[in-house]
Amino acid sequence: MDIGRIVREVEVLPDADPEPLPVAEPSVEPQSEPATLPAGR
Amino acid sequence: MTAEEPVVGVLRGFRWWRLSGDGRLLSPWRGPVRWDPGENESSCLARRGVFGWKMSRAPHPRGCPATRCECGFYALHALPSVNDELDRAIWEIDSATSGGRHGLVLGVVGGYGRTLVGTQGWRSRFGRVLALYAGRFVVGQRRDVEDTAASYEVPLYRDLDAMVAEWGPDRETVESLIA
Numbered sequence: 634m635d636i637g638r639i640v641r642e643v644e645v646l647p648d649a650d651p652e653p654l655p656v657a658e659p660s661v662e663p664q665s666e667p668a669t670l671p672a673g674r
Numbered sequence: 675m676t677a678e679e680p681v682v683g684v685l686r687g688f689r690w691w692r693l694s695g696d697g698r699l700l701s702p703w704r705g706p707v708r709w710d711p712g713e714n715e716s717s718c719l720a721r722r723g724v725f726g727w728k729m730s731r732a733p734h735p736r737g738c739p740a741t742r743c744e745c746g747f748y749a750l751h752a753l754p755s756v757n758d759e760l761d762r763a764i765w766e767i768d769s770a771t772s773g774g775r776h777g778l779v780l781g782v783v784g785g786y787g788r789t790l791v792g793t794q795g796w797r798s799r800f801g802r803v804l805a806l807y808a809g810r811f812v813v814g815q816r817r818d819v820e821d822t823a824a825s826y827e828v829p830l831y832r833d834l835d836a837m838v839a840e841w842g843p844d845r846e847t848v849e850s851l852i853a
Contacts, residue, residue, distance in 0.1 A: 634689065634690075634748040634749075634750060634754075634765045634795060635792075635794060635795075636748060636749075636750070636790070636791075636792030636793075636794050636795035636796055636797055637792040637793030637794030637795065638792055638793050639741060639790050639791065639792045640791060640792065640793060640851075640852050641679075641790075641791040641851055641852070642678040642679075642741070642788070642789075642790055642791075643678060643679055643680070643681045643788075643789050643791060643851070644678055644679070644680050644681070644787070644788055644789070645680075645681045645682075645683070645684065645685055645785065645786040645787060645788075645789045645798065646680055646681065646682050646683075646786070647683070647684050647786050648682055648683045648684070
């Protein structure tokens with residue numbers, strides 16, 4: 634992937650006391666047609 | 675570019691993985707690099723050799739990622755753009771097809787440690803799978819995506835907006851980093 638022009642170098646320090654992670658919604662799987670595949674793959 | 679500076683908290687970004695077929699995620703275009711649940715540490719895979727990808731000949735005095743290399747775990751600040759033109763990049767795939775027959779799945783990755791921030795995304799030393807998305811109408815790899823999300827103990831979304839809202843990069847953080 635292309636991240637573009639690099640503008641900053643950082644040292645990312647994970648928070649020692651992070652906020653609670655969001656809870657996922659239950660996934661719903663409707664019966665439907667498959668999506669179209671991207672061209673060229 | 676400014677000198678290396680500390681940032682507290684994990685950066686979040688969007689990226690594609692390839693489904694391994696056995697409940698794991700692989701880096702889709704270089705490697706293959708197999709992602710573990712929890713923390714993953716990147717290594718340099720800058721050159722393609724006869725027997726696979728190899729480290730760059732250029733020194734990496736600060737480790738991965740290096741500014742003069744292409745190494746590190748990649749992520750984008752925004753969802754991959756869709757481009758159907760001939761000049762499209764390989765990752766410019768419609769998000770709605772995530773989990774489809776091409777075997778790729780879109781999700782959110784957390785990056786930390788040494789990180790190079792670009793105008794479109796970042797690459798980092800450490801990466802962690804945070805959330806996955808499978809298109810609502812995609813049926814190609816549905817069971818595989820479900821098994822994979824379960825093995826990584828990450829949420830699987832069928833609603834892209836919901837995943838972006840819950841896990842997407844913080845816009846203020848991104849804007850401050852690329853300002």
